[in-house]
Amino acid sequence: MPKKIGFLSFGHWMDHPDSKVRTGGDSLLQSIDLAVAAEEIGADGAYFRVHHFAQQLGTPAPLLAAVGARTKRIEIGTGVVDMRYSNPLGFAEDIAAADLISQGRLQLGVSRGSPEQVIDGWKYFGFEPAAGENDADMARRHTLEFLTAIEGKKFAQPNPRPMFPNPPGLLRIEPHSPGLRERIWWGAGSDATARWAADEGMNLMSSTLKNDETGEPFHVQQRKQIEAYHEQWAQHDHGFTPRVSISRSIFAITNDEDRRYFLGSGERGDQFGNIDERTRAVFGRSYADEPDALIEQLLKDEALQAADTLLLTLPTQLGVDYNTHVLEAFMTHVAPAIGWR
Template identity: 50%
Template sequence: MAGMKAFGFLSFGHYALGNQAGPDAAQVLKDGLAIAQAADEIGVNNASFRVHHFAPQGASPMPLLGAIAGSTKHIEVGTGVIDMRYENPLYLAEEAAALDLLSDGRVALGVSRGSPEPADKGWEAFGYTAEADNGADMARAKFESFLAAIDGHGVATAAPAEKQYPRMYRAGTPLPVFPHSPGLRKNIFWGSGTNASAEQAAADGVNLMSSTLVSEADGRTLGEVQAEQIEVYRKAWKEAGHDWTPRVSVSRSIFPIVTDRDRQLFAASATGKDQIGSLGEGTNVTFGRSYAAEPDTLIEQLKADPAIAAADTLLLTIPNQMGVDLNVSILQNFAEHVAPALGWIPATEGPATGYPID
C-alpha cells in the first residue's frame, strides 16, 4: 500500500454576492468547467465539487458534472459531498445512473449525512423532516433507498393494466427506476469523519471518502486519524465479503511552490500543524494543515502522511475564486513535480482502482 495512484481536485465553488469582490456564480461554474477540461489534458484523474445549500457555493452539481463529462475524455467527475438530507433518493439515483452512462463510468460520487450549514434545518424548506436534530436518521434512510435504487431493486409497483399508459407490466410487478447503470455502485463514495461511519461504509459496500477534517480531536494528526479509519474500513470490508476492491480518497490543501509568483501567493498559507476547532455541533474536530513548499519538501511532507500513503486517491482543495489559470498551474505543478514521486498513475494510462484487501 505504498503511495497514491490517482489525484484530483476538490473545488468548494465559492462565489461573490452583490457588490462583493470576486467571481459571480455564473463565472465560477464556467471556471469549474474550464479547470476540469485543462486538468483532463494534464492527466489529472478526478474533478470533484463541494455541495452546500443556502450558501454562495455549488448546490446542484449534476449540470456541471454532465458538462465536464461531455467535454472530456479521461477525468472522473464527482462530488465531495452531496448532502443526502436534501435529496430525493430515487431522483438522485436516476441522475447518477444517467451521469454514469453518459461518462462511460467516469463517476466518483461522494454522498454523506452532510455537514453543519447556515440554515436551521434547511432540509425542511425542501420538504423533508427528520427525528434527529441533525437529520442523520433521515440521511441514513435516504441513503439506503438510494442504494436499493441504483442496484436495480423494485421501488414501486405496476398499476392495474387498465390504469397503465403505456401498458408495459403485469399489475403488482416491482418497478425499478430508470436508467440503470450496472457499475454505478462501485462509483459511490461515503464521506466519513469517524471510525463508525467508515465501518458502516464498508458494510454498505461503497467506497470511502475522507476530507480535510475529521470528527476526532485527541492530539493525533489528521493523517494518523484518517489512517486508522482506513484500516478500520478495510478490515470491515474484508469481513463483509464483498467481491470487488474498493477505493479510498483523502483531501489536502497543497500548493507546490515552483515560481516566484507561487511563493508570493502561497508561501504564507503553509501551516506547521493541524488545527483543533468546532463545526458547531458540540464536538471538536481536527482540521488538516495547509502544505505550501518547494516540490522536494512537499514530497517528503506528503510521504510522511500515513493517510495519503494508505489511500489510493488524493484530492487537492483549490482556491477556485482565483481563476482558471492559477488553479490549472497548481494542478500542473503538482502533476509535474510532486505526484510522480507519490506513485501517481495519470488518467490517460487507465482508471483509478483501489488497493487489494489483504
C-alpha cells in the same frame, strides 16, 4: 498501485474585484472548463463540493452531466452531497442519467454533510427525520434508499392502463446505469461512520476535517480510520475492491505568482476545536512550499500513504488558468515522488 490524483472544487463565487468567479454562472462554466483542462494535463479526477444556501456549487447532477459531455477520460465526482437534502429516488434518476452521459465515469461522494449555512436547511427542501431519528439518521436512510434504487431493484406497481407498454412485473427507477453502485463513496467524519460505509459496500472518502477521537495528529487519526474501514470491509463479500480518497490543501511553489499567493501560508500543525456543541474535531494542516520540501513533508503523511486517491482542494476564485497551473505543478514536481504514475 499508483495513486489517482484529482482536484476538489468548492465552486465559490463572489462579486468582488479580486475574484475571477463573480456569479453562479461563472462558477458552473469555469468548473466545466477546469475539468476539461485537468483532463488535458493528465489528472485523474474532477470532484465538486456541494453546499446549499451558499454561493457555492449546489445540486450536482447538471454539472456532472455537463462535465461528462465535455470530457472523455477523467473521473467525475462529488465530495460530498449532503443526503439530508436529497430525495433518494429523484436523485437516483438524476445521477444515473449523468453517469450514462459520462459513460460510467461518475465517482459519487455522499454523506450526512457538514454544518450548513442555515438552521435545519433540509426542512426547506421538504424533509424531516422520522420518529426516533436525528438528521444524521435521516441522511443514512436516504442514502440506503438511494443505493437500493441505483442497484436496479424493481419495486413499483405498474399502472394497468399505462401511457406506454410496461415490461412484465414491478418497475424500477429509470434510467439504470450498470456499475454505478460500486462507484458510490461515503464521506466519513469518524471511525464509526467509516466502518458503516464498509458494512454498506461504499468506498471511503475522508476530508481534511475529522472527529478528534484520540488527540493524535490528524494524519495519524485518518490513517487509523482508513485501517478501521479496511478491517470492516474484510468482514464482507461486496464483490469488488474498495477505494479510499483523502483531501489535502497542497501548493507547490514554482514561480513568483505562487510565492505571492502562498509562500508562508502552509500550516505547520493541525487545528483542534469544536465544530458544534457536541463534536470536537481536528482540521488537517495545509502545505505550501518548494517541491523538494513538499515531498519530504508528504512522505511523512501516514494517511496519504494509506489512501489510493488524493484530491487537491483548489482556490476556485483565482480562476481556471491559475488552478490548472496549481494542479499541473503538483503533478509534475511532487506527485511522482509520492506514488503517482
